[in-house]
Amino acid sequence: MRFVLDPEMTPELFEQLLHCWAEVTNADGAVGFVPPVTPDVIRPTAEKAFARTRSGGGPAAPDRLLAGFGDDGEVAAWLIxxxxxxxxxxxxxxxxxxxxxxxxxxxxxxxxxxxxxxxAARSIGLEALQLTCRGGTGVDAFYASAGYQEVGRVPRSIRLAPGDERDEIYMIRWL
Structure with missing residues (x-):
């Protein structure tokens, strides 16, 4: 896989990122939505998120998109x-x-x-990365295996549906 920090946000790249987001959500990925979703449901959130990146909002935009491309040249993985x-x-x-x-x-x-x-974080002079993840998915164990440590959690702060609340887990990785 080839990773690119701040790839040029073409309409084609935007659609690939958007469709990836929908596919991940519909495969029960905890990325801000509850399945089932279509790309059009995610589109307004994606437009706002990518507008804050240098990829979509110009060199002064505060956020950085990191995209991984597979052998076929298509988006295989990404984060902000x-x-x-x-x-x-x-x-x-x-x-x-x-x-x-x-x-x-x-x-x-x-x-x-x-x-x-x-x-990428080291290359831009950062010392740490923080993230939150949804409790009850087991993804916190994945992040821990990648060097992140849990520093806190907010019980029942994520509501997937009435009666289905999850903890929001805060994690940090010092670089």
Missing amino acids: LADNDSLLRAHWRWVLRVMVHPKHQGRGYGRALLRAADD
């Missing part, structure tokens, strides 16, 4: 390194929307994506 809008916290970024297209899952692409995020 999001600015936290604070000079006091300029040494770290949030890791948002970590996803691997379902057809590529189980091949180590998720771990490769996190390693590429570490490398």
Whole structure:
């Protein structure tokens, strides 16, 4: 897989990222939506998210898109390194929307994506990466195996449906 920090946001790339997001959601990925979804449901959120990236919003945009492309040149995995809008916290970024297209899952692409995020963060002078994940999915164990440590959780703060609340788990990785 080939990783690119701040790839040019062409209409084709936008659609690939959007469709990946929908496919991940519909495969029960915890990336901000509850299945079933269509790309059109995600589109307004994606437009806002990508407008904040240098890929979609120009060189002054605060966030960074990291995209992984498979051998076929299509998006296989991606995430956003999001600015936290604070000079006091300029040494770290949030890791948002970590996803691997379902057809590529189980091949180590998720771990490769996190390693590429570490490398990208170091290349722009960062010292740490933070993320949140949805409790009850087991993904916190994956992040722990990649060097993230849990630093807190907010019980029942994510509501998937009435009566189905999950913890939001806060994790950090010092680089």
